Structure formats: structure tokens, C-alpha cells
Amino acid sequence: MRPIPSAWQGRRVRRFSAAGEDTGGTFSAGSFRPILYLPMNTNRRPAGVDFKRVQAHYDLGDEFFALFLDPSMTYSCAKFDTPQTTLADAQLAKIDLSLGKCELRPGHRLLDIGCGWGATAVRAHEHYGANVIGLTISQNQLAHDQKLAAGRPGLEFRLQGWETFDEKVDRIVSIGAFEHFGRNRYPAFFSRCRSILPPDGVLLLHTITIGKPNEDWDFLRFVHFIATEIFPGGDVPPPELLIAAARAASMELVHVESLRPHYALTLDRWAANLESRRADAIAVAGEDTYLSYMKYLTGCAALFRSGECNVHQFKFRVA
Ligand SMILES: C[S@@+](CC[C@H](N)C(=O)[O-])C[C@H]1O[C@@H](n2cnc3c(N)ncnc32)[C@H](O)[C@@H]1O
Numbered sequence: 001m002r003p004i005p006s007a008w009q010g011r012r013v014r015r016f017s018a019a020g021e022d023t024g025g026t027f028s029a030g031s032f033r034p035i036l037y038l039p040m041n042t043n044r045r046p047a048g049v050d051f052k053r054v055q056a057h058y059d060l061g062d063e064f065f066a067l068f069l070d071p072s073m074t075y076s077c078a079k080f081d082t083p084q085t086t087l088a089d090a091q092l093a094k095i096d097l098s099l100g101k102c103e104l105r106p107g108h109r110l111l112d113i114g115c116g117w118g119a120t121a122v123r124a125h126e127h128y129g130a131n132v133i134g135l136t137i138s139q140n141q142l143a144h145d146q147k148l149a150a151g152r153p154g155l156e157f158r159l160q161g162w163e164t165f166d167e168k169v170d171r172i173v174s175i176g177a178f179e180h181f182g183r184n185r186y187p188a189f190f191s192r193c194r195s196i197l198p199p200d201g202v203l204l205l206h207t208i209t210i211g212k213p214n215e216d217w218d219f220l221r222f223v224h225f226i227a228t229e230i231f232p233g234g235d236v237p238p239p240e241l242l243i244a245a246a247r248a249a250s251m252e253l254v255h256v257e258s259l260r261p262h263y264a265l266t267l268d269r270w271a272a273n274l275e276s277r278r279a280d281a282i283a284v285a286g287e288d289t290y291l292s293y294m295k296y297l298t299g300c301a302a303l304f305r306s307g308e309c310n311v312h313q314f315k316f317r318v319a
Pocket of ligand 1: 073074076113114115116117135137141161162163175176177180181
């Protein structure tokens with residue numbers, strides 16, 4: 001426990017219950033646990049889809065992200081069979097791990113919430129015979145995805161948030177997008193998934209989660225840097241909050257898997273790739289952005305190694 005800094009006295013802090021209610025209060029005399037009061041969710045979220053803050057990250061441009069991602073442009077934790085596995089193979093292994101858990105059958109309608117540059121959607125369509133709708137709220141990702149979908153009936157991408165998607169699907173996969181949603185939206189997210197799935201429906205949700213508590217100011221400063229400069233509005237979920245919100249929406253948790261060591265390896269590879277393309281990165285995005293991204297990638301790798309950050313795949317069934 002730490003004393004409350006005098007500048008924080010009287011300031012309002014927001015915390016959200018599993019039902020999405022703001023159960024926060026006002027800082028007053030006494031002490032507090034900083035980990036519970038991270039600034040990530042205190043900034044205002046718009047009522048609708050958060051296009052502006054999500055796009056602020058991806059609008060850096062495909063050319064920049066291509067400098068450190070694998071050729072499929074998969075931007076989430078990979079799964080390494082061995083430390084020597086290539087990043088591209090490890091990304092495909094993660095995609096197959098995720099789609100395998102979805103219990104896809106040919107002809108199933110799969111919704112990919114937060115499809116990024118489309119690798120999971122393409123794999124589900126080509127290898128599993130699914131009809132896929134991928135949702136992204138990034139313009140440049142959509143432009144890339146629409147090229148992937150050309151000439152492939154049954155593979156479709158939309159510039160749309162899950163908040164406005166209201167069509168029946170058989171399965172839902174969401175990889176590395178939940179961190180953008182904000183905890184006050186978890187109840188709405190799970191209710192939406194529940195309402196569009198059939199009685200045997202499956203949701204595979206892959207997300208970074210908060211790991212072990214850390215009250216060091218260096219850690220809090222780093223989290224603040226990520227939530228303001230790299231992922232504006234980002235909000236990493238405590239796993240228990242996510243599970244409670246799913247349960248309240250009648251989604252049954254049937255399997256959980258942590259991929260924590262794999263995210264440290266993934267971030268190591270991304271950082272090494274970016275460092276090896278330093279001159280190109282500076283030419284594309286400027287030196288400040290290059291340095292911020294090296295700080296983000298190497299700093300996050302350390303947090304996945306030490307356990308402050310985790311990453312989980314949660315498999316839910318309609319209850
Ligand atoms: C880190 S990327 C992950 C992309 C991809 N799933 C992957 O593994 O490479 C996060 C994605 O979530 C999307 N996203 C963020 N908020 C969203 C929302 N409310 N509805 C749909 N997609 C959203 C972004 O547009 C982006 O495509």
C-alpha cells in the first residue's frame with residue numbers, strides 16, 4: 001500500500017464491476033493499491049465504436065508494421081513449438097490453435113472480431129471451409145483485407161465494430177482485439193456474442209490479461225506510456241472480470257490456456273525485426289516513433305517474462 005500523492009486528493013477514479021457499473025470513488029486521505037487504479041480506463045470512451053483511438057494506432061501505416069510483423073501481418077501472440085520456430089510458422093500455429101478450438105465445420109459462418117490484416121479469416125476460409133466475416137475498425141487494414149477477399153466468395157471484410165454487428169453466425173473468434181474495448185463494455189460484448197450465436201455456439205477469445213500485481217512507479221509509468229502513447233484507450237482486462245461478465249451473459253467458460261511465454265518470444269522477434277530495419281523505420285515513421293516502438297516491444301517482452309502481463313485464450317460456449 002502507498003500513500004496517496006497530494007495532487008490526487010479529491011480526484012475521481014473509475015472502476016467497473018462485472019456488470020459494467022462504475023463502482024469508483026474519490027481519492028481521499030489514506031493509502032491505495034496503485035494496480036487497482038491504473039489510468040487506462042479513466043479517460044472518456046465515446047458512446048459508439050471507438051474508431052478514433054483505435055485508428056490512431058493502426059494508421060501509422062502498413063509499411064511501418066510490415067517492418068516487424070511476419071509476412072501474414074499477424075499482430076498478436078504467436079505459438080512457438082520450439083525457440084527456433086520461425087515467427088511465420090508460430091503465427092500460423094496460433095491461428096490453427098484458435099480455429100481448432102472453434103470446432104469449425106465446412107459451411108459454418110465465422111465472425112472474426114478484430115480481424116487485423118486478415119490472416120485468421122483467410123485460414124478459416126481456405127483450410128476449414130468456413131464463410132468468414134472479418135471486422136476491423138482500421139481503414140488501412142480494410143484496404144489490405146479487401147484485396148485478400150477479391151475473387152474469394154465466402155470471405156468478406158467490413159469496416160465495422162462488433163457494437164453494431166447484429167447477424168446470426170455459428171462461431172466467433174477474436175484475437176488481440178478485446179484489449180481495445182474497455183471494461184465498461186464487457187457486458188455488452190458478451191451479450192452481443194450470446195445473442196448472435198446458436199445453441200451450440202462457440203466464442204474463442206484471445207486477449208492479453210493483467211498478471212501479477214506490481215506497485216512500482218516504473219511499472220505504472222510504463223503502463224501509462226502504453227495506454228497513452230501506443231494504444232490510446234487500451235484497457236487490459238483482469239481475467240476474473242472478463243469471466244464474470246461472460247458468465248453474467250450466459251456464456252459458459254469451458255477451456256482456458258495461457259500463452260504467456262510465447263508472447264515474450266513474439267515480442268522479442270518483433271523488436272529484433274524492427275531494430276534490424278531501424279533506418280527504414282525512421283524513414284517511414286520518424287525517430288521518435290521508432291524509439292517509442294522499441295521501448296514498447298522490449299518493455300512488454302519483459303513484463304510477459306516476469307508475469308505482470310499474461311495472455312489467455314478463453315473458450316466459451318453458449319450456456
Ligand atoms: C492487435 S489487432 C489484432 C488483429 C488480428 N486479430 C491478429 O491477430 O493479427 C486488433 C484489431 O482489433 C480491431 N478492433 C478494435 N476495436 C474493435 C471493435 N470495437 N470492433 C471490431 N474490431 C475492433 C482493430 O481494428 C484491429 O483489427
